[in-house]
Amino acid sequence: MAIERTFSIIKPDATARNLTGAVNAIIEKAGLRIVAQKRIRMTRDQAETFYAVHKARPFFGELVDFMISAPVVVQVLEGEGAIAKYRDVMGATDPSKAADGTIRKLHAKSIGENSVHGSDASETAAIEIAQFFSGNEIVG
Numbered sequence: 001m002a003i004e005r006t007f008s009i010i011k012p013d014a015t016a017r018n019l020t021g022a023v024n025a026i027i028e029k030a031g032l033r034i035v036a037q038k039r040i041r042m043t044r045d046q047a048e049t050f051y052a053v054h055k056a057r058p059f060f061g062e063l064v065d066f067m068i069s070a071p072v073v074v075q076v077l078e079g080e081g082a083i084a085k086y087r088d089v090m091g092a093t094d095p096s097k098a099a100d101g102t103i104r105k106l107h108a109k110s111i112g113e114n115s116v117h118g119s120d121a122s123e124t125a126a127i128e129i130a131q132f133f134s135g136n137e138i139v140g
């Protein structure tokens with residue numbers, strides 16, 4: 001399988017509970033390399049742009065408010081089949097449906113406050129990475 005990059009966010013519910021290291025340990029144990037990482041406070045503009053695909057959903061406002069409520073850690077993860085692998089490592093969006101050992105099963109609070117985001121396809125990964133990182137900030 002090809003080496004890929006995917007975009008990850010450790011969300012406000014996780015940073016607020018001091019879980020950045022715990023989440024990163026699961027990521028690294030799964031064989032993914034954290035090749036870029038920064039802790040930021042997302043602006044409303046950034047969050048609305050990032051989640052623009054969900055603009056028509058009833059939870060859009062709540063989602064944006066949550067993402068700007070506390071710091072997040074944005075990351076680029078690299079590895080074989082990184083996009084699908086990270087989705088496996090995260091577990092289902094709804095933590096009550098997430099498999100044992102996944103980040104969301106272990107740490108997420110609810111479908112909204114679900115600790116992590118990961119890209120769903122290679123096209124979106126490229127767009128999401130470019131929204132938060134320039135090329136020279138990613139060191140593989």
Ligand code: CMP
Pocket residue numbers: 054059062063093111112113114116117118
């Ligand atoms: P994420 O992978 O970041 O992509 C979209 C996010 O919308 C998703 O994770 C959830 O956190 C959030 N989301 C999905 N469904 C709901 C919902 N019913 N209520 C609130 N947030 C939701």
